[in-house]
Amino acid sequence: MFSREKIEYKSNDQIRAMRKAGxxxxxxxxxxxxxxxxxxxxxxxxxxxxxxLADHGAKSNFLGYYGYPGNICVSVNEExxxxxxxxxxxxxxxxxxxxxxAVVDGWHGDACVTLVMPEASExxxxxxxxxxxxxxxxxxxxxxxxxxxxxxxxIEAYVDTLDNPPGIVEEYVGHGIGSAMHQPPDxxxxxxxxxxxxIKPGLVVCVEPMLTVxxxxxxxxxxxxxxxxxxxxxxxHWEHEVAVHKRGIWVLTAPDGGAAGLxxxxxxxxxxx
Numbered sequence: 001m002f003s004r005e006k007i008e009y010k011s012n013d014q015i016r017a018m019r020k021a022g023x024x025x026x027x028x029x030x031x032x033x034x035x036x037x038x039x040x041x042x043x044x045x046x047x048x049x050x051x052x053l054a055d056h057g058a059k060s061n062f063l064g065y066y067g068y069p070g071n072i073c074v075s076v077n078e079e080x081x082x083x084x085x086x087x088x089x090x091x092x093x094x095x096x097x098x099x100x101x102a103v104v105d106g107w108h109g110d111a112c113v114t115l116v117m118p119e120a121s122e123x124x125x126x127x128x129x130x131x132x133x134x135x136x137x138x139x140x141x142x143x144x145x146x147x148x149x150x151x152x153x154x155i156e157a158y159v160d161t162l163d164n165p166p167g168i169v170e171e172y173v174g175h176g177i178g179s180a181m182h183q184p185p186d187x188x189x190x191x192x193x194x195x196x197x198x199i200k201p202g203l204v205v206c207v208e209p210m211l212t213v214x215x216x217x218x219x220x221x222x223x224x225x226x227x228x229x230x231x232x233x234x235x236x237h238w239e240h241e242v243a244v245h246k247r248g249i250w251v252l253t254a255p256d257g258g259a260a261g262l263x264x265x266x267x268x269x270x271x272x273x
Contacts, residue, residue: 007185008178009202012272015243018204021109022241022252024102028052029113036115038092042074046085049100061101061108061181073099080210080218080235081172082225092119095128097237101181108181110206111253112239124234127213130166131236134158134209139242139258140265143249149195152188155209167216174208177241201246208239245272
């Protein structure tokens, strides 16, 4: 799973520049949480994101990426990742993962938030809580890890503690990010045989577990993008972009730098500004 390509380590100033893109993504998440309503289409959510990008003078790093037609990815219920915004109507019981990105001055931001609709089942709500906790577990591990595979090991260890544990989607993983949206190293969401690259200051990665209520077995639809669970069970996706520097870690796509999410783990993020 681990790429042998060279990792792009960032200077502190470059990390600060990436923070600008990360905060645009955070603003998209806020707008989606405030604006999403039952009866909207997934295209309506894409339009909300487009408006935030325009307000900031930023560009979507998803739009046109290998021909992808949306500003964001919107994945509903059985859709795990890469759902194309369109005419699918959001229902009162749905779970909706919105993977969002922005480019500012050539630097990329990327993070996913999951929206749970008002009449969603407790099972679905719990799936979102568990996936978000898995993400923060992986980010917390990054604060002390020596190698990148320790992030996935921490995520799988957390999932193993749960009653009726969710399925971990293994085919889609986190990644390095910087002057391009997807860079080495891979950041897997499970315990790997090879712990991979050493963690050094200047590393910026996206930690993004995807969990399912049922089997994590998946397939890609005929649109060549949308990945769905084969058994039709609900899926969930949470993601943040995290920088490692000499004094600690900093969650670039969280307005508070990750303070609230990391507090339960005894980790305090350290901003550069």
